[in-house]
Amino acid sequence: MRILILGAGDVGFHVAEQLSRENHDVVVIEQDRERAQAVQESMDALVIEGNGASLTVLERAGVAKTDLLLAVTSHDEINLMACLSAAQYKVPKRIARVSKPDYYDHTGILPPERLGVDLMINPERECALETYQLLQSAAATDFAQFEGGLVQLVGVRIKADAPVAGKRLLEIGKLAQQANALVVAISRGGKTIIPQGSTRIEAGDHAFILGEPRHLPDILPLAGYDRFNLRHVVIAGGSPEAHFLATLLEEHKIKCTIIESDRRRATELAEDLRQSLVLHGDATDLELLESEGIGSADGFVAYTGSDETNLLACLLAKNLGTRKVVSLIDRYNYIPLVTRVGVDAAVSPRMSAVNAIMRYVRRGSVLAVAALRGTRAEGIEFDVSERFPYRGRPLAEVKFPTGSLIGAIIRGQQVIIPRGTDAIHLADRVIVFALPEAVHKLEEIFA
Incomplete structure (x- = not known):
């Protein structure tokens, strides 16, 4: 997919870096010479210096053959003008970063579609939503959800006196199974681990746990935390x-x-x-x-x-x-x-804002994405189609890419935290956790 990104600040840079790593054809427009040079030196992307609201600059960037426009500069007006221009060039999808209330508070009078925008991303609102989710648990350092909240991911720091500290995942398997939860990633000393049964949990680990919302309060005390009521x-x-x-x-x-x-x-x-x-x-x-x-x-x-x-x-x-x-x-x-x-x-x-954009951008059978902050891993939700080659086979017999882990299978409204005997079937939704080098291979398998 050819993606044109306006602005190479924190949002634009991180989105461009992620999409470039996934082998998309990325073009970045940036006015600031130092930022433009930083992008050019950091990733495989075409960088053009200039104002993203300029038709001349957009044409130089090949807007007419672009599949997706991401207007994420710090100026709402430039972002909206670029989307409006891109709509005239028939760019299929257009996302604008918008912070000023004047634009997003009056969408009933002037809907985004009239401005050529398919999706408005408000970083401040996204941040408040994430904060509210984090406040729901005393333990949570990170929070994400899949399937509209049917499955949740929380990050927790393992306390020294936690019941699971020093134990291998195999040893706590029964407890996790009862809570229908799974440790899907661990950050330790700057390294990201996609765990196996033999992986040992250590005090101080930043562990990411996937499970159903009704069961997660039962699993968090295992990390050393009491129950919590937000008043x-x-x-x-x-x-x-x-x-x-x-x-x-x-x-x-x-x-x-x-x-x-x-x-x-x-x-x-x-x-x-x-x-x-x-x-x-x-x-x-x-x-x-x-x-x-x-x-x-x-x-x-x-x-x-x-x-x-x-x-x-x-x-x-x-x-x-x-x-x-x-x-x-x-x-x-x-x-x-x-x-x-x-x-x-x-x-x-x-x-x-980056996370919200990535959730929207993913192509094909990808339904949702959640970056695991402070790690190199991310959670990706796939829709299982007839093209998936391992339908009906026990997971123990399937060799998924190194650095990946099947976290959950969603079948209707049922959440399955899988074991080796479980299988993936047509129309299932599968949540996979993976390192960047495994993402492209997973997309090929599920696409």
Whole structure:
């Protein structure tokens, strides 16, 4: 597939890198010379310097023969103009990154289709949705779902006193089987492991567990965590992400407190969010945190404009007793370090946008994709068609690519965490976890 990407910031760069690695024909348009050069040196992609809203530049990039346009610059207007132009060139699919409320709040009056857009991606909204999911469990450092939530993936850090620490997967197989769950990937010392039965779980491992939502609360205590009930969340910062998250919390009848340092913004939030308590103050002011009883909150989320402030606020809240703290991190390379310093989870609007785009972009029989943050692995959901060559054969007899693992089989509304005797049948949906080098081979098998 020929894919034209506008913008080589964090979102554009990571999407281009992923798609290039999967052997797509990738073209990147970027105005900034240094960014353009970084893309050229990092991946197999054609890079064109210029403004993505320019028809001349789009024609130079071969827009007329493009299958998919991804307009992901930091300027909404450029993204929308590029999609509108691409529609005139009959580009089949067009995605725009859009952050300003003026564009996505009035889609009833001016629908995206009129602007030539098939899908609008709002990084701040995607980030808030991911944060809300992470807050549902005290243990979760990462969260993704498949089949509309029928199957969920959570990342957890294995505690030293966890019942599973030091045990091989074969030894805990019965417990995992009872909970209908499976460890599908492990991050250890910067390395990603797609586990086998002989793989041993160690304290400090970042393990990714796949299972049904109703059973995951039963499996998480094995990692050393107690059960969790989300009743009160404190948000530091009045950013767009904070507004989205507070709205979600209000919809689910969860108490919400927002601490915002700018008086005018605090007033705006208080007027708009009638069920939330908005405080004017500094989220790193220990006296304020103590006086407001932040330590008794179930969750604390730092959404200020500074990574350093977010981390400090989270650590203060954690020290006061808040059970789950989540920090927004703009610098993607910081994310793997966050949980090592005491913060439970990190989110990034840009990477939330990347994940949303990748879920949409996948071709053929791919239904969904979830990147496992801090690892090289990802979860991919395939639809099983008549072209799948191993239908009806026990999994023990099938040799799947090295670095891949069948995590679950979905048959109707039934979730099967497979064993060697299970088989894949026509119309099943299969969730596979794999390293990048195995993804293309898997797509060939399932396509």
